[in-house]
Amino acid sequence: MISDDRRQPTTISDSVTHSAATPNWWQRDDLAYDTGGRLRLAGQDLAHLAQSAGQPVFAYSARRLSENLDRLRQALRSIPHSSRILYAMKANRFLPVLSHLKTAGIDGIDVCSPEEIHLARQVGFREDQISFTGNSVSNADLDCLAAHPGVWVNCDSLSTIRRLAERSPGRKIGLRINPRVGVGYRQNEQLRYAGDTATKFGIYADRMEEALALADQVGLSVTGIHFHTGCGYLDDQLANFRRVLEEALPFLRLVPHLEHINLGGGLGIPLAEGDAPLNLSAWSEVIGETLGSLAVAIWMEPGDYLVKDTGVMVLEINTIEEKGGRTFVGVTGGFNLHLEPAFYHLPLHMLPCCLSDDPGSQALPKATVVGNINEALDVFAEDIALPPVAEGDFLAFLNAGGYGTSMSSNHCMRGKFAEYLVV
Structure with missing residues (x-):
């Protein structure tokens, strides 16, 4: 496995495919838990990828990107006009x-x-x-x-x-x-x-x-x-x-x-x-x-239609703690890496990268997920239910492929991340 930072693009090839026993609304052929309870994108073990990178990770599925483009092309064939699809680069x-x-x-x-x-x-x-x-x-x-x-x-x-x-x-x-x-x-x-x-x-x-x-x-x-x-x-x-x-x-x-x-x-x-x-x-x-x-x-x-659901942002959970009657889950990455939840109130659906039956993990029926930036705005989600998680686990943020890294900043000098295209 090769890790990279924002200046060194990497492509990963992984042909392994997996499926989960219980379908979820977000699940598809290239995004699911394997039989061992590990979340995989286009066959790539996301927890392993994030562990190897040692920093926030954005991973994109090349397969899903192609599928999204093909689906849109097919739809445009039904209109009585010639057509052109121009990808909006600002998305990613x-x-x-x-x-x-x-x-x-x-x-x-x-x-x-x-x-x-x-x-x-x-x-x-x-x-x-x-x-x-x-x-x-x-x-x-x-x-x-x-x-x-x-x-x-x-x-x-x-x-x-x-x-x-x-x-x-x-x-x-x-x-x-x-x-x-x-x-x-x-x-x-x-x-x-x-x-x-x-x-x-x-x-x-x-x-x-x-x-x-x-x-x-x-x-x-x-x-x-x-x-x-x-x-x-x-x-x-x-x-x-x-x-x-x-x-x-x-x-x-x-x-x-x-x-x-x-x-x-x-x-x-x-x-x-x-x-x-x-x-x-x-x-x-x-x-x-x-x-x-x-x-x-x-x-x-x-832009988003082609790339948004190809991408997953993976951040490590570093803190789980009750404050003022609320349970906060702190992650190693902030709204400067993906600002849509904070600025536009758009949800990034969150999942643990590994399903756990470890007695040290705890299910959180009402958790507020926050980042590591010293701003009150740095909140990814409020009062959401999370499956059992523990400090040190990795959390996957789905639909992170658009307007994440392209709008990111180095605020608080926490702008480092790795990106991968999984093929």
Whole structure:
């Protein structure tokens, strides 16, 4: 076994497969307890991996990554349009993950900064496979885009249109619009990029004609429309997703030479018991019914949908102690490694890496799991039930493959971790 840190990507090959006797809502062929009660991801013993690494671990299943991409491709085949899937790099930029997607034949990459452009090129994506969508875009950003004329650019503001034209005249561009309808996991307003409250994202209807006139005046040709209105939506949000597309139609009709529509990302996965997988047949049906009459290509930018459930974060339990009438479980890693529970109130389902009948272990019907950062915000979950665990055990945090390491920091100088792609 080879351990690594955040600067040295590692790929692990392990062909052993296991299954658990009792199915759980999160269980699948590549994620289950083996007959010895040890949690395995794509055959890899997670406790052994974390023990060998000696630091917080993020492990990703290459098999699950391929399955997620194939499932989405299959759904898009049912719509009456050609389509492109562009992976949203901001979700997870681990080089082996990017390389695996490249090898799997993904159509391209969605980026939002010059450094992401450079990383996409490093992995081997051509300029015409890269789509840039940013906001508060600086002149330095625009200089980089001018130096990469093959990169597609979605302009988020009139200011960007004007300043891009000064540096890259004659370019085809897309406009990011804001249809004022948002979608998000379990009605979570923090995950909505559009809605009744004005946000920084996109061009609103009251300035759309002005934006098109400006683009024409400065010599840019608008041939694409982009919108991304929220994150993590499941079936309960499909009606809102339909509204997003319907509200986008007046924008689309204003563009005389429209070639493609970029639906953004936001497709969700089950994060907790009771969540059901997004019905992709129903999702694609909504696209066909609302946009089917338009002779355009459909682009999309999934991030979480491809990587979130591929990943498990593994942290060691160092403290189990009652304080003020509450049982706290302290782990060797904090919200700086995965901030979604603290910032967005999104659950990371937690499991012991080894099921234990050790008399020293104790079941915890109501535990609060906390990290090792000196901030009150550093709480992973409150009052959850945990199977028997003891200090020194390893705890697995499921669905940690997206917006974990890519948003991590070195706060309190506790930013070290190891990453692995298990193949």
